Amino acid sequence: MGGRHLLFDETGVGEPQVKKGRLILASLASVAVLLGTIGCGAPTPSDSNFNLIFKYGVGAKNEFNTFKGTYTKDMVMDPSVTVNLYREGW
Numbered sequence: 001m002g003g004r005h006l007l008f009d010e011t012g013v014g015e016p017q018v019k020k021g022r023l024i025l026a027s028l029a030s031v032a033v034l035l036g037t038i039g040c041g042a043p044t045p046s047d048s049n050f051n052l053i054f055k056y057g058v059g060a061k062n063e064f065n066t067f068k069g070t071y072t073k074d075m076v077m078d079p080s081v082t083v084n085l086y087r088e089g090w
Contacts, residue, residue, distance in 0.1 A: 027056065031064070050066075051066040051067045052064075052065075052066050052067075053065045053066075053067060057074055058074075059074075061074035061080065062074050066085070069084055069085045069086045070082050070083065070084060070085060071083050071085060
């Protein structure tokens with residue numbers, strides 16, 4: 001009998017779901033590390049001589065942009081949300 005065989009872990013979750021969950025967790029951890037290093041007394045974009053644009057996700061619609069000082073999250077079914085990374089007066 002042909003067909004696709006799935007491996008399951010102790011919780012009964014299939015292998016593809018576990019891999020997807022690990023990928024999502026790794027992505028969130030990466031963003032948290034990036035945001036954490038910027039928020040701890042980091043210089044403002046005008047004081048810095050290093051900037052980057054980090055795009056990820058389907059169609060690279062999620063964007064971490066230190067040139068503009070923004071983070072944009074694709075909300076898939078809703079419009080994207082953009083937040084400023086720096087408050088005025090910092």
